Structures are given as C-alpha cells and as structure tokens.
Amino acid sequence: MAKNLIEVEHVKKYFPIHKGLLNRVVGNVKAVDDVSITIREGETFGLVGESGCGKSTLGRVILRLQSATSGAVKFNGRDIHSMSSKELNKMREEMQIIFQDPFGSLNPRFLVKDIIGEPLKVHTKMSSSQIEKRVIELMELVGLDASRRNRYPHEFSGGQRQRIGIARAIALNPKFIVADEAVSALDVSVQSQVINLLMKLQREMGLTFLFIAHGLNVVRHISDRVGVMYLGKMVEVGETETLYANPLHPYTAALLSAIPKPTPTKKRNRIVLQGDVPSPANPPSGCRFHPRCPFAQEKCSQVEPALTEVLPGRQVACHFPIGMEGGSDLNSLK
Ligand SMILES: Nc1ncnc2c1ncn2[C@@H]1O[C@H](COP(=O)(O)OP(=O)(O)OP(=O)(O)O)[C@@H](O)[C@H]1O
Numbered sequence: 001m002a003k004n005l006i007e008v009e010h011v012k013k014y015f016p017i018h019k020g021l022l023n024r025v026v027g028n029v030k031a032v033d034d035v036s037i038t039i040r041e042g043e044t045f046g047l048v049g050e051s052g053c054g055k056s057t058l059g060r061v062i063l064r065l066q067s068a069t070s071g072a073v074k075f076n077g078r079d080i081h082s083m084s085s086k087e088l089n090k091m092r093e094e095m096q097i098i099f100q101d102p103f104g105s106l107n108p109r110f111l112v113k114d115i116i117g118e119p120l121k122v123h124t125k126m127s128s129s130q131i132e133k134r135v136i137e138l139m140e141l142v143g144l145d146a147s148r149r150n151r152y153p154h155e156f157s158g159g160q161r162q163r164i165g166i167a168r169a170i171a172l173n174p175k176f177i178v179a180d181e182a183v184s185a186l187d188v189s190v191q192s193q194v195i196n197l198l199m200k201l202q203r204e205m206g207l208t209f210l211f212i213a214h215g216l217n218v219v220r221h222i223s224d225r226v227g228v229m230y231l232g233k234m235v236e237v238g239e240t241e242t243l244y245a246n247p248l249h250p251y252t253a254a255l256l257s258a259i260p261k262p263t264p265t266k267k268r269n270r271i272v273l274q275g276d277v278p279s280p281a282n283p284p285s286g287c288r289f290h291p292r293c294p295f296a297q298e299k300c301s302q303v304e305p306a307l308t309e310v311l312p313g314r315q316v317a318c319h320f321p322i323g324m325e326g327g328s329d330l331n332s333l334k
C-alpha cells in the first residue's frame with residue numbers, strides 16, 4: 001500500500017464570534033471539530049458534505065492557508081503547522097489549490113501566460129524566455145491552445161479558465177493539490193472533461209488530490225476513497241465503491257438518496273433529509289446528525305459517536321450503522 005502523504009491529526013478550526021461594544025468573544029463557529037484523516041500518496045480523496053460543513057476550511061488548514069486552532073497536519077511526516085515561514089515557503093511549491101470559481105480566481109488584468117507563469121517567476125530563477133517555454137508546455141498539457149497565451153482570461157470559456165487554473169497549479173510540479181469545488185461551477189459535460197484532465201495529470205505526474213464537492217455524484221468517478229463531513233465532523237470514510245454500494249452512516253445514505261437515478265427506484269430505502277443544517281456555532285448534543293436522522297434513538301442525543309473502524313478500511317461515526325449487527329435497517333423506512 002502507498003505511504004501516507006498527508007496525515008491530519010485531531011484538527012480543530014474554530015472561528016470566534018465577537019459581540020457588543022467590547023467585542024467580546026461570545027462563542028465559536030466550530031467549522032472543523034476534531035478531524036483525523038490520512039491521504040495516501042497518489043490517491044484522490046473525495047471530501048463531500050452540505051454547504052457550511054467545513055470542507056473548504058479543512059482544505060485550507062491542510063495547506064496552512066489558515067492556522068489550526070489545535071491538532072497537526074503532517075506532509076511527508078513533517079508537521080506543516082510548526083514549520084518556520086522559510087520552510088513553509090519551500091513546502092508551498094509542493095502543495096497547490098484549485099478554486100471553484102473560474103471567473104473570480106484569475107486576475108482579469110493579467111495575460112494568461114503571466115497568470116500561469118507567476119508561480120515560476122516567484123519560486124524559481126527561470127528567465128522570462130524559459131518561463132514562456134514552460135507556459136507553452138503547460139498549456140498544451142492541460143489541453144489549451146498555447147497560441148492564445150497573450151490573451152486575457154475573459155476571452156476563455158469557463159472550462160478553459162478552469163484549465164488555466166490547473167496549469168498554474170501544476171506549474172511547479174507539486175505533489176499535492178486541493179481541488180475545492182473545482183468543477184462545481186461548470187456544465188456537466190465540461191465537468192467530466194475537467195475531471196478526466198485531472199485524472200490524466202494525476203497518472204502522468206503522480207499527483208495526490210483532495211477533491212472537494214457538495215455531492216457524492218461528482219466525486220465518484222475520480223475518488224479512490226471518500227470522506228463524508230457533517231457539521232465539522234468526519235462521519236464516514238471508505239473506499240469509493242464500497243461506500244456507494246453500502247453506506248454505513250444514515251447521512252451518507254441520505255446524500256446517496258439525493259443523487260438522481262436514470263430509472264427511478266422504489267420510494268423505500270430512500271432517506272430524505274428533513275430540516276436545515278444546524279448552526280456549527282451551536283451543534284446538537286450527542287451525534288450532531290440526530291435531529292435529522294430517521295434512525296435516531298435516545299443514545300444518539302446523549303453520546304457523541306467516535307469515528308471508528310468497523311470494517312477493514314471503513315470508518316463510521318454512528319451508534320447504529322446501517323446493515324451492521326444491531327444497526328439500522330434501510331428497509332424499515334416507510
Ligand atoms: N473566516 C471565517 N470566519 C468566520 N466563520 C467562517 C470563516 N470561514 C468559514 N466560516 C464558517 O465555517 C463554517 C464552515 O465553512 P466552510 O466554508 O469550510 O464550509 P464548506 O463545507 O466549504 O461550505 P461550501 O460547500 O458552501 O463551500 C461555516 O459555518 C462558515 O460560515
């Protein structure tokens with residue numbers, strides 16, 4: 001098995017809530033609340049969950065674009081949150097991020113060649129003609145017409161702009177890329193083109209991805225393993241195919257129920273999420289999902305379930321995992 005490239009250990013990220021004239025801290029938004037995951041070298045780890053559950057915050061803390069409130073993030077065995085800024089700068093070349101919005105994340109006043117070439121200018125001693133040569137290579141690698149390098153981003157379509165962002169992200173030959181909703185703003189057909197491009201680059205460059213999206217359908221094709229987040233907690237982790245075939249956490253089952261199927265199946269076995277996501281400033285007691293869970297029992301409102309390995313490679317944070325002995329039964333749903 002490949003070695004772990006990223007080790008996230010008990011990471012918390014709280015945002016203080018200030019109030020009143022004295023600007024006193026009256027509480028915390030617990031955006032990420034004690035998350036531990038590992039990402040293996042060369043794999044794609046898909047991260048899903050509803051809006052506001054902490055996916056982007058976790059991605060940013062892993063890259064140390066934000067500090068952690070507590071916990072550690074190890075890259076190749078070294079804790080990046082205790083590195084000096086000099087060490088961190090070196091590390092930055094190995095870790096990159098691709099953002100959601102292909103319209104907002106590229107500077108409209110820069111030529112495409114300058115956008116893609118900027119990391120090379122900042123982090124290497126390459127001459128401008130060497131940079132231009134590398135930009136041409138990079139544009140060809142991501143399927144862009146390199147003769148258009150002297151144009152501005154607005155002259156490109158959404159999918160092409162996402163390719164510009166990808167070319168920029170891979171310019172320094174990174175090891176690890178966080179793709180935060182990288183395809184969410186694109187049409188479905190363009191989405192799969194960009195996903196195929198990312199998979200091609202992964203094979204060719206040996207990249208490791210954290211691929212963030214709202215829904216389980218987007219991450220299925222690209223992910224080796226998937227982690228499901230709910231209100232700042234990781235609630236289930238598993239190999240993609242087994243997790244889709246056999247969700248253990250009722251929340252995972254609910255996200256799967258939300259994926260439209262080509263042929264509508266029986267109404268039974270579907271979990272329809274009721275109500276809104278509670279506030280991460282004031283999460284429910286016990287299991288955070290219990291107020292929305294069709295299987296919740298008394299214990300669920302009292303005792304917080306820990307993320308536990310219940311099957312080889314399968315972790316779930318639920319007192320009554322679906323299909324397990326003494327667990328919940330999807331067939332019991334009306
Ligand atoms: N800088 C910040 N200051 C205060 N609160 C923040 C900050 N950034 C994020 N939050 C809060 O932390 C929680 C998690 O936000 P985050 O952006 O990580 O969620 P997300 O899962 O990426 O959501 P989305 O799917 O909408 O992108 C939210 O309640 C959000 O309002």
Ligand SMILES: [Mg+2]
Pocket residue numbers: 055056057180
């Ligand atoms: Mg986000």
